[in-house]
Amino acid sequence: DAGVIQSPRHEVTEMGQEVTLRCKPISGHNSLFWYRQTMMRGLELLIYFNNNVPIDDSGMPEDRFSAKMPNASFSTLKIQPSEPRDSAVYFCASSLTGSVSNQPQHFGDGTRLSIL
């Protein structure tokens, strides 16, 4: 079975450029999560969706970050303009639905983003 698919796997760009990260959740999963992982701050939740609707975006660092989920099989995380401090590994995860007690989150392999 296909897991969560993220693209690109690696992205290197210059500061000020727009960056778009993509995620395809596991088919049938209704919840989608975007995380950021750095050595200093660990794994942080940025935003999550239930049934394509953003539920909690309190982890989004600032207005330069935006996320969309136009349908059940696709989500994007966009950074515009990008800055060197945005360099991190960005993970997308999906779960079937409901409480984490019953439904585990399945993670993609991440996008390693480097802003020069």
Next chain:
Amino acid sequence: TQLLEQSPQFLSIQEGENLTVYCNSSSVFSSLQWYRQEPGEGPVLLVTVVTGGEVKKLKRLTFQFGDARKDSSLHITAAQTGDTGLYLCAGSAAGNKLTFGGGTRVLVKP
């Protein structure tokens, strides 16, 4: 803000030895999960504990949830090189939002 602190941050042991990783918080969690992450990959769920005092075993791994549901431990018996990785605990207070600990990097040397 609910925080989860993991200790130690790094652990290096010889194959065959035992190890314990701790996850502590001042907050109460309705459930707690343990993940293992390998380089270049996303975290993979190992176990979920939901009841205070609960103990779960997964082969050589033993997970315990504290009675007050504020802390947890992961014990590995007779560690193998394949146990090398980053171990993350993650707590949920309500719904499906997880708070992750900082992680414990485990290196098992042959």
